Amino acid sequence: MTDVKAGVEYKINIDGNSFLLDEKKFNLLLYINESGSITEAAKRTKISYRTALHYIEKIETTLNIAIVSTKKGGTGGGGGTKLTEEGLQIVKECKKINAIMELHRDVNELEAEILEVDASKGIMKIKMEDLTMTMPLNKKYVVGDKILALISYDNIFIMLEPQASSIRNIFKGIVTEMRLQDEMVRVKIDIGGVDIFSDITLSAGKDLDLNLGKEVYIGFKALSIATLKL
Structure with missing residues (x-):
């Protein structure tokens, strides 16, 4: 399990739109990717489900992209949430920055x-x-x-x-x-x-x-x- 370092913020730029991703928002996306559940990701990020939805909506509105894709389960279940390609790209870029910061921490x-x-x-x-x-x-x-x-x-x-x-x-x-x-x-x-x-x-x-x-x-x-x- 990888968390963003406390206090770190990432400026995400997509097609001329930019958004400042902080610790909680990064971890929310990270945990959605790991768990396949907004509810579980919100719990691990220590925020409410409503706040998690607000974070997702704010990122998507600002960057004008979809970052999560939710599939409803039928009678047998099988539903879940996953990151879109754009959402995965955001997490990847932030992880790259984390790795560079760790390499050059001194x-x-x-x-x-x-x-x-x-x-x-x-x-x-x-x-x-x-x-x-x-x-x-x-x-x-x-x-x-x-x-x-x-x-x-x-x-x-x-x-x-x-x-x-x-x-x-x-x-x-x-x-x-x-x-x-x-x-x-x-x-x-x-x-x-x-x-x-x-x-x-x-x-x-x-x-x-x-x-x-x-x-x-x-x-x-x-x-x-x-x-x-x-």
């Missing part, structure tokens, strides 16, 4: 300033402490804007020597902390006064012969950086 949060914008190359440079990073151009930003750069721990590559590659951002640092977490090694690296965390496998840690105080290089692709304007 991120490095770096406060930075837009240092340079190069529209011709489609890139911009951000600055934090004495470090400069390159990332794809966001036309909403201008030089001087303060932003929060987010980089997932598992998007940080650790190298013993800088290597020629498509990775634009490579920095020299020192390993300051190592700890085992969920069969992975979480490595903390100081790159010029900025702490960066990277999650690597146990075997990768052994291959790199990592230990506290060791000098390493870290790298990450520009496309792996997500940003928020402060």
Whole structure:
């Protein structure tokens, strides 16, 4: 049984119509798909049957689609409710978002300033402490804007020597902390006064012969950086 994470909302867009699906509405659709019953789904979602019908009607009216199909049983029974193809697609998209969020639940949060914008190359440079990073151009930003750069721990590559590659951002640092977490090694690296965390496998840690105080290089692709304007 899979539930949406508390507090998460999904913006669903279909043919130009959009709807914000919250925790209860997502779980209602999920449980309808699992149980084949609106009554059972409402009970598991902890809402009334009337509220469940209201949720379904609101989603269908806003998106201008049918998301459930109800079949009445005859004298021998056999009735039930199932999601339409559109309803199943909504659940699928939300599950995909859940999986991505779970995969990238730990991120490095770096406060930075837009240092340079190069529209011709489609890139911009951000600055934090004495470090400069390159990332794809966001036309909403201008030089001087303060932003929060987010980089997932598992998007940080650790190298013993800088290597020629498509990775634009490579920095020299020192390993300051190592700890085992969920069969992975979480490595903390100081790159010029900025702490960066990277999650690597146990075997990768052994291959790199990592230990506290060791000098390493870290790298990450520009496309792996997500940003928020402060």
